[in-house]
Amino acid sequence: MTIKLLKDVKDYTDSDIRFAEFIEASGEEILFMSIGQVAERTGMSEATISRSVRHLGFSDFKDLKKNLISEKTGGGAAGKMAGTLTKEDFAPDSFFIWQQDYLSRTADRLTEEDLGKAVSYMKEAKRIYIYAKNASGSMAQLLFFRLRRMGVEVTLLPPGGSEIVEGLSHVEKQDMVILFGFSKISKEGKLILDCKRDIGYRVLTFTSRNHIPEDEQGDVNLYVYRGEPGEYHSMVAAAAMVDVLVLALAEEMKADAAKQLKKIENLKQKYRELK
Secondary structure: OOHHHOOOHHHOOHHHHHHHHHHHHHHHHHHHOOHHHHHHHHOOOHHHHHHHHHHOOOOOHHHHHHHHHHHHHOOOHHHHHHHHHOOOOOOHHHHHHHHHHHHHHHHHHOOHHHHHHHHHHHHHOOOEEEEOOHHHHHHHHHHHHHHHHOOOOEEEOOOOOHHHHHHHOOOOOOOEEEEEOOOOOOHHHHHHHHHHHHHOOEEEEEEOOOOOOHHHOOOEEEEOOOOOOOOOOOOHHHHHHHHHHHHHHHHHHOHHHHHHHHHHHHHHHHOHHHO
16 A cells, blocks of 8 residues: 555545555565554554544454555465464464364365375385475475384485486386475476376375366375465474374384384484484
8 A cells, every 4th residue: 555545635634644654664564563563653542543544444453454465465475474463363372273273174184095095105115205395395304204213215305406307217116206285286296297197106295275187186185274375374284194194104014113113212222322
């Protein structure tokens, strides 16, 4: 919002214009400010700001911020975070309640058939490759750590560039690739799926999409709910799904998984000084 967008400047008070100028000058900062913080910065009272908000055509300060989110950020990362912070007066306890809902929605979409396929493919694979980029890389690291501790032959594929091609050159038909591509499949992800058709390895995808084009689907697809499109996307349900997958695989591996974990524990005991 800029001062020139006001329909008729003479209809507005000095406070209205002062507040509108602050909106323009603050950039994206105002998206993360409370009305009290704005009052402190502008030297205006909260009551005066509330009146100015209504004069500018919004029902309240929260309504103003919702409109500014799209205008100032274009729906990017800052906009998603600001959208979540203004959702029902964000507070830590409310965030945990939202996460319970995210976990519930994720659990509702998980079928025994899909989980069974995923575990079966992982158990049968000679080697497992994991691919993720950006924030999803944290989930790839978590899965890599869990699987390696169980003695699974696992490799992290490079996140991009020509190195992804070099990494895929080692994948064979009896291997498996786990692909994290929640809201969309990256160009590297499409490359992985394209190579799958030529080489014949299996692919497990982590996705947040309700409808996946046929050419972007894996052999099995695990759904994870991370929030609405315009919100900050949480990894809580994704991390839970990673652990569900690991525990289900451990249940299938039984003694083999326990043997490897015991081996690690014995080494830790032997070299306690390294802790």
